[in-house]
Amino acid sequence: MDYREAGVDTQAGRAFVEKIRQKVESTYSGEVLGGLGGFGGYFELPQGYQNPVLVSGTDGVGTKLKIAQALNRHHTIGIDLVAMCVNDVLTCGAKPLFFLDYLATGKLNLQQLSQVVEGIVEGCRSSNCALLGGETAEMPGFYQVGEYDVAGFCVGIVEKNKILDGSQVQIGDIVIGLASSGVHSNGFSLIHKVLESNGFSWSDGCETFEGQTIGDVLLTPTQLYVKPILEALKLGIEIHAMAHITGGGFPENLPRCLNKEQSAIINTKNWKIPPIFSWIAQNGHISQYNLFETFNMGIGFVVIVPSQKAELTLSFFKNQKITAYQIGQVVKGIGEVIIDS
Structure with a gap:
């Protein structure tokens, strides 16, 4: 042998x-x-x-x-x-x-x-x-x-x-969300369960996705944020903290860049949640809480900036062709994320 x-x-x-x-x-x-x-x-x-x-x-x-x-x-x-x-x-x-x-x-x-x-x-x-x-x-x-x-x-x-370690974050700072390209690479065990429970296959089409198959939408690659973020830091845009919204969604990832006596209020009406997430929720009978605890919900990366720098930061990302939204604010709290819908 x-x-x-x-x-x-x-x-x-x-x-x-x-x-x-x-x-x-x-x-x-x-x-x-x-x-x-x-x-x-x-x-x-x-x-x-x-x-x-x-x-x-x-x-x-x-x-x-x-x-x-x-x-x-x-x-x-x-x-x-x-x-x-x-x-x-x-x-x-x-x-x-x-x-x-x-x-x-x-x-x-x-x-x-x-x-x-x-x-x-x-x-x-x-x-x-x-x-x-x-x-x-x-x-x-x-x-x-x-x-x-x-x-x-x-x-x-x-x-x-x-180094940005959360110590720079102040009460009143603004949370700016950078758009994701879709589901990215988290929550797929739940997605597999949803598809199996409904008898869907990856090659099935769906009106929700405008001619794309379920597989097409889910295989969209994770957005890379390196170039625009490094350019912002190079130009001196004042960023107090950043978070990558991965598994665990906002509740798990956003507190990692806050101080212990701070929380963040996130207003879900401030951005358009991509249709893939409502499709998952509808077919899996998943509550909004569980959605936000599992998926990025259309926001793949977060930057926290002083309130007086919010408009400047939003304009910068627009010029970089990165869709950005003012989605929330840092408040006094106990290190949690409050989802306001």
Whole structure:
């Protein structure tokens, strides 16, 4: 017996690395040392920082993968993977430097996983972040043929005296929401349950989605917020805190950027909630509370600014072609989010 008979094709693994090499190296910045294929990736810290702090984050895509694998569409998954990590790192004001990925599959499919990596490359380019390296694991018997899982790891950098940690937030500050591109990459276990309970399939059409299938809408990739946020910080727009609205929605994520004696009131009438969320609610008989506790509800990222800077901030994001809304205010409280509908 040999390794190939056990289900692991090392030659296919080497072929995969060569297939993606050019695309991966297209994300490299001047700080990347060496090339793809070593035991580790080398990244030289950029010049100009006085007291740099490295910020790290890791995440996956979750059960959204099941839709991609069922429809054999994998490019957007790579974008999701990058976005879930870089958007997290961004919340403290850090600039993403480099990204690594881990792909595990039952049997290596060059076309399938190349699509995933192409999406990762696109996400990294859109975030000015180098895809420094990764790992591909072929695990027959653990994953079925056609199945794979992905994880991402991001490292960013920020000046120590510019870290946004919630201490800058004041009572009366305004909460500005940046529009999501849809469901992003959270809440899919509940979505799977809704579809199974109603007998829907991913390829079903729906008038609500204007000609798109359910799968089309749900595979829309997670919005990347890196470039407009970093540009805002560069131009000196005063931001007191930021939050990435992921699993747990507003109730879980927004308090993470507030002080202990602060809460936030969110007015749901101040933005248009995308139809996908009302469709999920209707077909799953889900209460508004549970919707907001699970999904982003059309707001993927939040910035908190002084009240006198709210209009300036909204104008900035409009010029950046990012849809933004004034959705709430910071009040005295106990670290909770009050949903006002």
